[in-house]
Amino acid sequence: MDDLLPKWVAVEVAAHDDYTAALLPEEAVALTDRTVESRRREYTAGRTCARRALERLGVRGRAVPTGGNRAPVWPHGTTGSITHTAGYCAAAVARRSDVRAVGIDAERRTVLPANLHRMICLPEEIAWFEQRRDEDWWPAVHFSAKEVVYKLWSPIVGTWLDFLDARLTIDPEAGEFEARIEPKRLADSPGAPSVFRGRFHVAPDLVRSAGYITASDLTP
Ligand SMILES: CC(C)(COP(=O)(O)OP(=O)(O)OC[C@H]1O[C@@H](n2cnc3c(N)ncnc32)[C@H](O)[C@@H]1OP(=O)(O)O)[C@@H](O)C(=O)NCCC(=O)NCCS
Secondary structure (H helix, E strand, C coil): CHHHCCCCCEEEECCHHHHHCCCCHHHHCCCCCCCCHHHHHHHHHHHHHHHHHHHHCCCCCCCCCECCCCCECCCCCEEEEEEEECCEEEEEEEECCCCCEEEEEEEECCCCCHHHHHHHCCHHHHHHHHCCCCCCCHHHHHHHHHHHHHHHHHHHHCCCCCHHHEEEEEECCCCEEEEEECHHHHHCCCCCCCEEEEEEEECCCEEEEEEEECHHHHCC
8 A cells, every 4th residue: 555655654554463463442442242253353453554554653552443433533643544355454644744634445356336336426437437348447446536535535524425526537547536526515515625636556356545635735
């Protein structure tokens, strides 16, 4: 994931033992006796990666609990993002002096069913990837990039954002995306960023996306 982000973002990808590492008490409260094993493992790997990334910024021994909106609560002066999918987990963390929000997402490269396309993509976006039918990963790239947009929007604006509230443009050669928030959504979100940019990478089995928002991105 560090290939998609600037050097000042500390990125950690989970290794085998991270899925069974110890949690700090403030983190462990997010899990109960009823939590299924796969969820316990991904949550543990995410927190372990997050704390290791924080250590690289000089923040040691601090917990990363779960907030009311399910987002991680980052230690004072830091922000970040966690993603997990089958066989892959990563965390990215940065200092708030460098960045207002970081978003990362990883998805298995599966062919998304057509009925899902209409739920996550605007007609222009569907038309774009229907012209590229031989490259069947573009719906998954849209999905992943839009999850990044939500992970950037949520900590800054603090509200829900629907998949159809963002209009995505993809530059396949550069591996970059740009998401413009629909005007009607911006009208009820004063101060929200109108544009989110990020990068993506498509591997045979995995789609990864990442982006960040700096203070200057928020200046009107
Ligand atoms: C929250 C969401 C983005 C997570 O994405 P996902 O692909 O399902 O799962 P990922 O593994 O990539 O990410 C899960 C992590 O996201 C983080 N997360 C959850 N809610 C979050 C929020 N509101 N803001 C930021 N990060 C959040 C958590 O760290 C979570 O892992 P954890 O529970 O182990 O801590 C997704 O479940 C969701 O609700 N999407 C709908 C909203 C959306 O994407 N809109 C598109 C707008 S264009």
